[in-house]
Each structure stands twice: as C-alpha cells, then as structure tokens.
Amino acid sequence: MxxxxxxxxxxxxxxxxxxxxxxxxxxxxxxxxxxxxxxxxxxxxxxxxxxxxxxxxxxxxxxxxxxxxxxxxxxxxxxxxxxxxxxxxxxxxxxxxxxxxxxxxxxxxxxxxxxxxxxxxxxxxxxxxxxxxxxxxxxxxxxxxxxxxxxxxxxxxxxxxxxxxxxxxxxxxxxxxxxxxxxxxxxxxxxxxxxxxxxxxxxxxxxxxxxxxxIMATDAQFNETISTAAPTQLVVADFTATWCGPCKAIKPLYAELAAKYKHVTFVTVDIDQLKETAAKNSIQSVPTFHFYKGGELVANMKGADPRQLQTLVEQHQGPKDESAAGPSVGPHGDLAQFIDTRQIECLNQSDDHTVGSIFGKDAKQYLESDVDEQIILVIPFNQVVKLHSLQISGPKDKAPKSIKTYINRATTLAFEEGDSIEPIEVIDLATVYTAEGDLVSATVPLRFVKYQSVNSITLFVGQNLGGQETTVINKLALFGSPVEVTKNLAELKKDDHQH
Ligand SMILES: C[S@@+](CC[C@H](N)C(=O)[O-])C[C@H]1O[C@@H](n2cnc3c(N)ncnc32)[C@H](O)[C@@H]1O
CATH class of the missing domain: 3.40.50.150 (Vaccinia Virus protein VP39)
Incomplete structure (x- = not known):
C-alpha cells in the first residue's frame, strides 16, 4: 500500500x-x-x-x-x-x-x-x-x-x-x-x-x-439496488461493455431517458467488471437491458433498438406521481430489517395466528384477529425512518378494508380511540387491491411528507372486505429509508465542528 x-x-x-x-x-x-x-x-x-x-x-x-x-x-x-x-x-x-x-x-x-x-x-x-x-x-x-x-x-x-x-x-x-x-x-x-x-x-x-x-462497482451493489427498490419502482439495467459499438451508440438515448423518467432508476453494468452479475442474469450479448420491479425481472431487451428501449421504459415506468408522497428521495427499500420485532404489539390477535411472521419476503404465517374484526398493530423501528409506501395482502373476504395510521405514539392506541384520535391518514384499500386467486394485495404510497421522522407506526384496522368476523393479514411490508442515510452530510458537518 x-x-x-x-x-x-x-x-x-x-x-x-x-x-x-x-x-x-x-x-x-x-x-x-x-x-x-x-x-x-x-x-x-x-x-x-x-x-x-x-x-x-x-x-x-x-x-x-x-x-x-x-x-x-x-x-x-x-x-x-x-x-x-x-x-x-x-x-x-x-x-x-x-x-x-x-x-x-x-x-x-x-x-x-x-x-x-x-x-x-x-x-x-x-x-x-x-x-x-x-x-x-x-x-x-x-x-x-x-x-x-x-x-x-x-x-x-x-x-x-x-x-x-x-x-x-x-x-x-x-x-x-x-x-x-x-x-x-x-x-x-x-x-x-x-x-x-x-x-x-x-x-x-x-x-x-x-x-x-x-458505475456499479460490485455485484453486491447491483443486488442491493435491485432488491431494495420498492415494488412499484422500475429499475432499468443496461448491461454494457467498453468494447461494444452499439452500446456506445445507445448511451445518449439511455442518458436522455434517465433525465426524462425521473421516477425510474437507471443503472449501468459493465459485464467485464461485474462478471458474477452478468452470469447470474444470463447475459449473452451486449447491450442487453433488464427491467426489474420489486426484485423481479419484468421485461428484457437485447440489442440497441432505440424505439424498443423507449417503449419498454414507457410501458413499465410505474407511478410517476410521487407528489402524493412529497419530495422524492430516491429508491426506497423494504424496512423489514429496521423493525424492532421484539417490541411489536398487536391488540386482538388470535393465539394461533400472531403478528410475528407477516413481515419480510418469506412471510408464511398469517395474522388473524381474535374476538372481532379489529386489529391494532404497533410497529416500532430500531432507528428513525422515513416511510414511503406500504404493501399488504390478505384473503379477499378477510383482508383489511381500510387502515388508519398513527406515528410515534407515546402510549398504545386503544380501540375506542380509533374513532376519536385524528389519524395521520386513512388508507382506503378496498379500491386499490388487485386479486390473485383467493388473495388480494395492494401497494399504496403513504403521504411521504407526513412520515419524515418515524420511530413507530400504529396501524388501526376497523373492518375487513367481506364484513367477516375476523380480519386476516398474510403479508405486510413497509418501504422507506433510514433517516441516517439521508442526513449523513449534515452529521459530517456537525462532527467536524466538534473536532
Ligand atoms: C493546485 S492547488 C488547487 C486549488 C484549487 N483547486 C484552485 O483551483 O483554486 C492544490 C491544492 O490542494 C491542496 N492539497 C494538496 N494535497 C492535498 C491533500 N492531500 N488533501 C487536501 N488538500 C490538498 C493544496 O494545499 C492546494 O491548495
């Protein structure tokens, strides 16, 4: 060295x-x-x-x-x-x-x-x-x-x-x-x-x-970018090589699209640098463009056809309107790792189907309410986060119909307070669910400006879709980013003043 x-x-x-x-x-x-x-x-x-x-x-x-x-x-x-x-x-x-x-x-x-x-x-x-x-x-x-x-x-x-x-x-x-x-x-x-x-x-x-x-310097960075993007966020990857003429030819258009589709994440992967990523994605020729959402490949394109590239970005771009969510802060990841699982509280959960395992990609068990359809769920984070969106799924007759949200409460919300205390917002899920077999699921943006410094979020479910006796949630995910990541520059300045 x-x-x-x-x-x-x-x-x-x-x-x-x-x-x-x-x-x-x-x-x-x-x-x-x-x-x-x-x-x-x-x-x-x-x-x-x-x-x-x-x-x-x-x-x-x-x-x-x-x-x-x-x-x-x-x-x-x-x-x-x-x-x-x-x-x-x-x-x-x-x-x-x-x-x-x-x-x-x-x-x-x-x-x-x-x-x-x-x-x-x-x-x-x-x-x-x-x-x-x-x-x-x-x-x-x-x-x-x-x-x-x-x-x-x-x-x-x-x-x-x-x-x-x-x-x-x-x-x-x-x-x-x-x-x-x-x-x-x-x-x-x-x-x-x-x-x-x-x-x-x-x-x-x-x-x-x-x-x-x-450029993407490591395979790990590429994986992180793809897997932490919110489910509605389109990530386009341009698999390229320095020796490839058509790759160079389509670069200006790629840059133009990146400037135009501000809500889409565009990344470039040099296949000679990120060999593992290129192999994993079975890249046979360059340029190849992959389109990902929620970690899944939703489309791909081989070659440097400008019209096809433009069409695919347009087709898969996802919701533009982050305005409902306030200022954009870049890609948002699943916050499962920031949830303090030991401190989660769930009121009116059944003994057999508790909240424990509804978070994260591998959610297998469902949460079911106990004596009636109402649920109060308090989810604390192990560091301050910004919340961007929420994903939820459940059976088509028992999934929550709407959710009221509260943040950073000093005391646990009581059921009777659900009607009297003003929530941060009421999310109407009934109109946004999409059905898949017996399940429905939805990814809904939160009003981002309201969730800029969240220690804990409380979700209050009053009713379910089919008016059933119990409510069931199969999977719940919260997307956003830890505040630490966004304020690091301010911290750097503070640290320096202290030296
Ligand atoms: C040629 S001057 C350029 C200054 C400035 N960029 C400008 O154009 O006015 C180079 C500057 O780098 C600073 N410098 C040299 N080595 C450095 C280092 N390792 N870390 C930080 N600053 C350094 C020098 O003190 C000098 O002021």
Whole structure:
C-alpha cells in the first residue's frame, strides 16, 4: 500500500500558501465548470433527489464550492491540507461571499485520510490530481471510487495534458492516464476540449473537461439496488461493455431517458467488471437491458433498438406521481430489517395466528384477529425512518378494508380511540387491491411528507372486505429509508465542528 502521508507534502503546500505562491488561483470558479453545470445539470444532479452532496478536494479558496452551492439543495464540502488555505477559504466563502456554513464548508483534512460517513453525489477535481506526485495517483483513484456514490459523478478538469516529464507540480497528465486510473470503476460520459477563453493560464498543456459516472462497482451493489427498490419502482439495467459499438451508440438515448423518467432508476453494468452479475442474469450479448420491479425481472431487451428501449421504459415506468408522497428521495427499500420485532404489539390477535411472521419476503404465517374484526398493530423501528409506501395482502373476504395510521405514539392506541384520535391518514384499500386467486394485495404510497421522522407506526384496522368476523393479514411490508442515510452530510458537518 502507498504511504500517502509521506508523499502528500503538507509543508510544501503550507509554505506556498503562507508565501502567497498561489499562481493556480483564478479568483473565481473554473469557467469550464460553470459551463458543464449548465449543460449537464440533469446528468449531474440526479432528478430523483432534491439534495446533493458535493466534494472538492484541494479546494484552495473554494470558488468552485460556491459555484456548486448556487444550486438549491446542494451541500458542498471542500478539503484543504493547508491551515492557511483553510483560513483563506473561510474568508472568501463566509466573509466575502457571505455563504452559510450549512451549504458550504471547508475542512482541514488530507484527502487520503478523509473518511466521511457517506459517499458524495459529485466530486470535482480541479488542479488537484496534477498537484499530487505521480506515485499517489492510484491512491487518488481508489479514494475517488470510495468517495463517489454509485451512480454519482466525478468531474475532472484534465490538466495539464502534455507529454510525460519530471516537472511538477503541476505534473503532466494525459487522457490515457485518466482512463487507466478511472476506467475500472467509472464510465466516461462526457469529454470536451476546454476553449481558449476558458483555459487556466497556468502554462503549457491542453485541457479537457470530463465527467465520469461511478458505475456499479460490485455485484453486491447491483443486488442491493435491485432488491431494495420498492415494488412499484422500475429499475432499468443496461448491461454494457467498453468494447461494444452499439452500446456506445445507445448511451445518449439511455442518458436522455434517465433525465426524462425521473421516477425510474437507471443503472449501468459493465459485464467485464461485474462478471458474477452478468452470469447470474444470463447475459449473452451486449447491450442487453433488464427491467426489474420489486426484485423481479419484468421485461428484457437485447440489442440497441432505440424505439424498443423507449417503449419498454414507457410501458413499465410505474407511478410517476410521487407528489402524493412529497419530495422524492430516491429508491426506497423494504424496512423489514429496521423493525424492532421484539417490541411489536398487536391488540386482538388470535393465539394461533400472531403478528410475528407477516413481515419480510418469506412471510408464511398469517395474522388473524381474535374476538372481532379489529386489529391494532404497533410497529416500532430500531432507528428513525422515513416511510414511503406500504404493501399488504390478505384473503379477499378477510383482508383489511381500510387502515388508519398513527406515528410515534407515546402510549398504545386503544380501540375506542380509533374513532376519536385524528389519524395521520386513512388508507382506503378496498379500491386499490388487485386479486390473485383467493388473495388480494395492494401497494399504496403513504403521504411521504407526513412520515419524515418515524420511530413507530400504529396501524388501526376497523373492518375487513367481506364484513367477516375476523380480519386476516398474510403479508405486510413497509418501504422507506433510514433517516441516517439521508442526513449523513449534515452529521459530517456537525462532527467536524466538534473536532
Ligand atoms: C493546485 S492547488 C488547487 C486549488 C484549487 N483547486 C484552485 O483551483 O483554486 C492544490 C491544492 O490542494 C491542496 N492539497 C494538496 N494535497 C492535498 C491533500 N492531500 N488533501 C487536501 N488538500 C490538498 C493544496 O494545499 C492546494 O491548495
């Protein structure tokens, strides 16, 4: 392993800052960055999210951070190894530009030692790779892979592109070197020459602006993406290879569809990287497109036929309207693992058919009410979650007709309170069930804005579909995401302030 500490050369950077040798400083954001932030806004800021995290390592005075933070919903973090550099950035961002620390901050940290609680949506490298001695390059690429979210992007201003020599910093780079460093875990989605008017005036060498998308790095990541998507959420996987011409030809359309169908998750699988996934999915040729819902393959397509791809996405896209569910926060998974099963309470359950085993994919036993058709079910979580949707199934005469929901109650709801205490919402299931044999099932979106911080949910069932004496639930699943995942950037900031 590379001894990064020995190679980073803190003293050199600190004295450059102290002595004002900051010839790289443009006095403002990189012009070519400002341009791609406009031309590639949809690609960079996944429309399935409303908040994005950005990292700029070796950020200097942080002008580029300010450019990112101009977009609503962005939290931008800069890293500087030089204390004087951090102080200068503080001055520039918070005194001169008056930017709030909630959206922009610069941390005193070595990029190679930095370990945030979650990866970033976008990383921007501007004269950072070229500032590092070449022996640090593979460590740089490894850190970038670890620090960019899957599906996220690394934006690189490629500089200085010139024949290799010993001089530096800035050390010579080439398009081939970037390819070699990044291609195992990133796919280049854009590259262009930097125009003369946008160029850094830092001496010789061509410059290019490039965007790299973090591809599925492991088979486990692919499995997780497919299996944790909510049942109504379409996931499209493009099985591709770098050597495949038709794959390249259909890429722009794939990117266009990803921008247009914001409620669909689009992933790319390089079959040479994810061999296990390719084998498991019996991929014989590329490109092949697979369409999944709730972990199941619902359609597939071989070849690069643009019209067929478009039609299939349109056909299987699923419900667009997350507005009923509030702001979109990306894919939602089955929260079975976050349910504190030992603390579940169920009032009026029969002795033989208790609530214990109705959760999760392998639900085999059903829950049945006891003396009448009513059920109160309190489901606590072992960490705070956001709830997005609910899936329920039962016999067509005994499944719940409607459900009232309550959250975070200090005391267990009593049956008589079901009529007097205002629920969070009343979900009418009768109209949304679909029948399959003797069973009916439904997946219903919850009013997402109302379930942003849930410790426990109480479900009150008053009646069943057929007016039977007892109510039966065969399977119950709750979809959403733990709050930890979505607030990690805020935490990172908090942690840093405490240090
Ligand atoms: C060439 S300057 C670029 C600054 C900035 N990107 C700009 O364009 O204004 C490189 C910066 O990276 C910082 N740096 C060097 N090694 C670093 C490391 N390992 N971690 C964090 N910052 C580092 C240096 O202190 C320096 O300010």
């Amino acid at each position: 590379t001894d990064t500490k020995a190679l980073v050369n803190l003293e050199q950077w600190e004295s450059a800052w102290q002595e004002g040798r900051t010839g790289w400083d443009l006095g403002d954001a990189t012009p070519a960055l400002l341009s791609v932030l406009q031309t590639h806004e949809a690609a960079l800021f996944s429309p399935s999210k409303s908040e994005w995290s950005v990292l700029v390592p070796g950020c200097g005075r942080g002008y580029d951070l300010a450019a990112f933070a101009a977009k609503k919903g962005v939290s931008a973090v800069g890293l500087e190894i030089s204390p004087t550099g951090v102080a200068e950035a503080e001055k520039e961002l918070h005194q001169v530009r008056n930017l709030p620390r909630e959206t922009v901050q610069v941390l005193l940290a070595d990029f190679f030692e930095f370990s945030p609680s979650a990866p970033f949506d976008i990383i921007y490298d501007h004269t950072f790779l070229c500032a590092l001695v070449p022996t640090l390059r593979s460590a740089w690429a490894n850190r970038m892979s670890a620090l960019v979210n899957k599906g996220g992007h690394l934006v690189c201003l490629m500089f200085p592109l010139r024949d290799a020599d010993e001089k530096g910093p800035p050390y010579a780079l080439s398009v081939e070197v970037y390819d070699e460093l990044l291609s195992p875990n990133f796919k280049q989605i854009f590259i262009r020459d930097v125009q003369e008017s946008e160029k850094l005036k830092l001496g010789g060498g061509e410059q290019k602006m490039s965007i790299w998308e973090r």
